[in-house]
Amino acid sequence: MKQSQDDFQLVRAFQNGDEKAFEELIKRYQRQVANIIYLTLGGRDIVEDLTQEVFIRAYRSLSRFAFDASFYSWLYRITVNLCIDEIRRRKLKRTFSLDFFSEERAAASEKPSKKIQTPSDALLENEKRDVVAKALQRLKPSHRSVLILREYEDLTYEEIAQTLRISLQAVKSRIFRAREEMRTLLKEYFQERL
Amino acid sequence: MNHQDIQRRLSEYLDEELSAVDHQIVKEHVAACGECADILAQFQRIRAGIQAGAQAELPHAFSSRALRAARLQMEKASRWTPVEFTARRAVLALFLVVLLLVGLTSFGVQQEGVSVERYLSGEMSDSAESRILFNGADISKEDVLLAALSKR
Numbered sequence: 001m002k003q004s005q006d007d008f009q010l011v012r013a014f015q016n017g018d019e020k021a022f023e024e025l026i027k028r029y030q031r032q033v034a035n036i037i038y039l040t041l042g043g044r045d046i047v048e049d050l051t052q053e054v055f056i057r058a059y060r061s062l063s064r065f066a067f068d069a070s071f072y073s074w075l076y077r078i079t080v081n082l083c084i085d086e087i088r089r090r091k092l093k094r095t096f097s098l099d100f101f102s103e104e105r106a107a108a109s110e111k112p113s114k115k116i117q118t119p120s121d122a123l124l125e126n127e128k129r130d131v132v133a134k135a136l137q138r139l140k141p142s143h144r145s146v147l148i149l150r151e152y153e154d155l156t157y158e159e160i161a162q163t164l165r166i167s168l169q170a171v172k173s174r175i176f177r178a179r180e181e182m183r184t185l186l187k188e189y190f191q192e193r194l
Numbered sequence: 195m196n197h198q199d200i201q202r203r204l205s206e207y208l209d210e211e212l213s214a215v216d217h218q219i220v221k222e223h224v225a226a227c228g229e230c231a232d233i234l235a236q237f238q239r240i241r242a243g244i245q246a247g248a249q250a251e252l253p254h255a256f257s258s259r260a261l262r263a264a265r266l267q268m269e270k271a272s273r274w275t276p277v278e279f280t281a282r283r284a285v286l287a288l289f290l291v292v293l294l295l296v297g298l299t300s301f302g303v304q305q306e307g308v309s310v311e312r313y314l315s316g317e318m319s320d321s322a323e324s325r326i327l328f329n330g331a332d333i334s335k336e337d338v339l340l341a342a343l344s345k346r
């Protein structure tokens with residue numbers, strides 16, 4: 001629980017009217033929040049707006065923060081909920097728009113190319129990143145966020161359970177299933193690169 | 195623990211969420227079992243891929259801009275809250291008034307309707323009722339008595 005106590009001091013200062021304390025909290029967590037959003041949804045264009053929306057929501061409800069959990073797990077819960085709202089919104093939009101077909105086609109044509117002969121290390125690195133990111137986007141949202149909190153944020157199972165308000169058992173099985181799904185999705189890729 | 199049991203625990207093993215005893219058992223198995231070692235290696239590559247993918251970028255002035263946006267939204271909300279509150283109460287009051295008027299008129303219309311109908315059908319031509327109906331306040335005790343009797 002790094003910085004937990006420190007965060008509490010800033011939260012208290014904000015609750016007592018110190019706005020600069022909130023800006024300090026933003027500075028502390030903006031990168032993590034932005035990356036959770038980026039990894040969950042993909043697409044750089046929306047990251048800044050959604051990150052800002054997370055902090056707007058936090059600002060609005062921080063007066064009710066009860067100090068019963070760490071600040072970051074509270075903040076990541078807001079982040080994950082916002083991502084899930086966004087996924088729902090997109091799904092709805094896609095259901096009602098003809099773009100659905102063109103998006104599917106675009107996704108199909110984005111499959112990793114198999115014909116790279118002598119890629120440089122940087123290229124290989126980029127490719128790996130993109131392939132994994134694409135697979136991640138295909139996981140169920142509930143599996144996706146658990147895996148991101150684990151792999152990117154390095155939260156313990158206990159912290160993830162607290163953040164998402166689910167049981168420890170649920171965390172355990174979602175992480176396991178998410179990894180198994182990822183392995184299936186990346187099967188070809190793993191075989192090529194062994 | 196057999197090979198299958200170990201496989202189900204590889205994920206927790208990687209996350210160091212197993213008890214010390216189980217951790218040791220899995221560790222020894224993985225050292226001897228190629229298949230489990232492969233799965234573990236793939237889990238590690240997934241982890242590395244996700245970590246490498248965390249490339250979100252924010253502009254330099256993000257924190258001050260976000261704070262300003264949050265403050266602005268809050269101000270807007272607090273400016274609208276009293277207005278909304280008053281508006282909601284006004285709508286409620288209007289609704290109650292309309293309800294009251296509708297109640298009163300429908301009650302009144304019914305009575306009047308019956309009287310007019312009976313009047314038109316000739317039932318009460320030149321009766322005490324017609325006098326009550328058209329003379330308004332100038333009603334004597336006799337008129338009421340006659341009206342009551344003429345109902346039969």
Ligand SMILES: [Zn+2]
Binds near residue numbers: 200201223227229231
């Ligand atoms: Zn094995």
